[in-house]
Amino acid sequence: DTTTSELVKKGHQSGAQSTVNEVVNWSFRNRVKLNTEKCKELRISFTSDCNFPPVVIGEERIKLVKDAKLLGVTISSDLTWNAHITEVTKKAAKRLYFLVQLKRARIPQKDLCLFYITCVRSVIDYAAPVFHYALPAYLLQELERVQKRAMRIICPGIEYQQALAQMSLPTVAEHHQNICMRTFECIISDSNHKLRKLLPPLFKSNYNLRHARTFTLPRCKTNRFKNSFFMASSRIVNNS
16 A cells, blocks of 8 residues: 655646556566555645646546545545544444443453553544544544443443543543553653654743743644644643
8 A cells, every 4th residue: 555645836737647647657667567446645735726637547536535535544535523533433433342242241340441541442542643633522432422421331230430530541632642641751751752843843042931832832823733633632732
């Protein structure tokens, strides 16, 4: 599997065709046949002048799609997370069936909770730093609803918050917040981390401030940028 990307500035032409030609030539030299039906093109643009010519392999056009899966994360052309959350909740909901079967087999609650954490919640947690801060409340509730269903299976007849306390589990929102902060702290503490170059510049001042900030944040013109992982995490660190 190969993924290529390019950034096309406003008023410029796309160079995607030349990149595809390089991949086609490499495939021909190495005797690898491309499956055109599985090749997809995803365009992310918020302007009206995105009328680029279609990308072709041989004489066949690459299918233009509104969303595509990249490393298990569904990316949409409008950069919303509805499609990804739908995929995640469907996958997690299917695994709840096995939790029901284990419950019928009279497996202890402790082991049921362990199965949920390992096989169900792991699906919800996958790539959480990528989308957590950008999720609107109704999509976050979709993820929380999966855990509520699991708690009803593990602890029937007990209120959700009480069941979480009994199983020593946080809510999905709290859990994802912890994942994001641990990931961000790992990036900060490791000078050789591959994502360290994406951190905002450190805050510098000639004065001894009472509440010194850690990072100098750029002006966020859109909520999409403001709620991205690095901007949101940096803002939390500055306020802590």
